[in-house]
Amino acid sequence: MKKLKFNVIICEDVKNTINRISSVVFEYFAESEIEIDCYQLQSDFEKAITFAKNTDGARNIYLLDIDLKDRINGLTLAQKIREYDYLGYIVFITSHTELGMRALSYKLKILDFIDKANANYKSRLLDCFETIVRESAVIKNEDTHIMVKSGSDYFPVILNDIIYIETDSIGRKIIIHTYKRTIESYVPLKEIQNMLDDRFFRCHRAVIVNADKIQKISGDRKNSILELAGGNTCPYSSRKAKELMAFVGKIV
């Protein structure tokens, strides 16, 4: 098992706060087997972005004060970091939490917003590290997920969660359906198919289905529909009917 390595990058203007945060970092990781390098960059945006560009086998953890110079600068930094580093972890340290920014957290995959003035900021920070270590252990297992590029973001999608994948009526994009989300992407269906494992069957020119999620095959010629988990349905090509049955039989 490859040893986990993290680069912890702290962008914070106030010297006092940097010290506080660094001490928490060292405190947590000293006890674990995990190797870390800690970089204190005050407002050196360029340096932070350089780290984002060359991850070099390590995972980056960015602790950003979003009130650097002015708010929009801090947020733009986070956005730029995300552009280059879609796997790194970003934690916002701020003294304004009322602009909670849930949508922001989602879009830039921010792990947490921590109020540095709040007394329990330390425990919040420790919780974050806990989550990071736990998650990285899971993601290391390459088999269970694929990275799908949607727009300029990369989304990890767990193969087990995929119910089916279809193309839109024009054929320029694919839509991946899971229980809790749909993701659209310009990756061609053929390319996605290569990334999947043998649970998946191309049952139609425009549909790849996860055989595990098939609940019922409607055998009608006119109405070839597969009933899938989560209340989904998808069509299948009658030409592939036999092959489909065989495939499903094999899995079962």
Add this chain to the structure above:
Amino acid sequence: MLVKSFSVVFAMIAAFLVSIGANTTAKSEKIKTALLITLSGFIDLAADFILPEPASVLGFLVVLVITHKVIFKTNLTTSVAFSLLTAFLHRVFLILFIAGTFAFARKYFTATTEGYFSLMYSMLFINVSAVVIIWFYNKYRNIKNISEKSINTIKELSIFVLPPKMFGVLYATVSIIDTIFCIFVPLSALRTGNYELYTGAMFVVGMYAFLMILNMAMLQGLLRSEIDLTTKTDEVETLKNYTETIENLLDEMQKSRHDYKNMILSIQDFVIEKRFDELGKYFEDEILKSENLERASKNIYMATKQIKNLPLKSLVNAKLNEAISKGIKVEITIFAEIDIKSVMILDLCRIVGNLLDNAYDAAIESEEKIISLIMLKNENQFSITLCNSFDGDVDISKVWRKGYSSKGKNRGQGLSIVKKLIEQHPNILLNTEIKNNLFVQDITIEE
């Protein structure tokens, strides 16, 4: 002479019909014009009787101009233009009539020198007029150069504008007649061995084809102008909307200033009567709440300043302000200038508007009552991410279908509209997710 009178009759009938059909002028005007055109027929005949060609044309024009000026009381230019157009009509019909007789009723046709010259002068008149008219069109194509007077002239002459359907029908009819002509004349020429006639006919056909091309070009130009006009009109509409929103905002600010005064007075009451506990409660409940409300409104106004698409800006403003006023917590951050050009503004507003409506409907019924919106720009893409709280269960597989709604029957159209629009735009990606008790819609627009 006889021929002339027939053609004039035809011209009158045609013009009469046109003036009745023209839909832009008042009824009285239409009737007056119709009568004048009818009258012009007689003037034409009279002029012909009294004066020889080509002076008769001039005489006709002069009389018509004076008559028009007297009846309609317009400026000289309008009268002249009207008269020229009427004369144009007469001459065209004369030509058609003569040619028609020659082609289809040969036995009635007697070629005379007068007739020949009449034909020649008419053709000349028509062609010169056509050139002049086109020249005028070109000169006034750029609306900015036209003087007030000229605009009035053009408006007055709108009686000669054909309704679009009739335009198509007439064009088709003329083309069919022309085609028949083009087939028979060369055929008969070949049969009789009269190759001069054949060459002449071919030449005319060629000219006709060329004119068709010119026509297409002009139509194209007209279409372009239409489109520009519609766009400008849309822009004006949305600007009006935006101004309205701003004015509403100003109104609100005025009102709250007024409210403050009242609040101070009521606080005074509490103090005078020494009801301090109640004062504390009042302060928390009423005053702080409205303070937050105003600040929140102003935040939205400041945040949406970054949106350069005016209709989008006012849409977001309006909907989020409404949400705030109903007690929904609204988070909004816009990272960079948002100026989306790759999607038609109307479609963009429909998509965002419906998503916002849906978010509002869900949030207001939820316990947490929160809507969170960000917009950002990445290299060559715009992103709009909208989250809202919700209660109960949301079935992602069904949420896009028409009629699926937690709000009862006859609702639930909004998201299906969004889905349809997104499908029509391959450059928009829509990701949906349910995460941490939030319903998330994330759209990415390629530039």
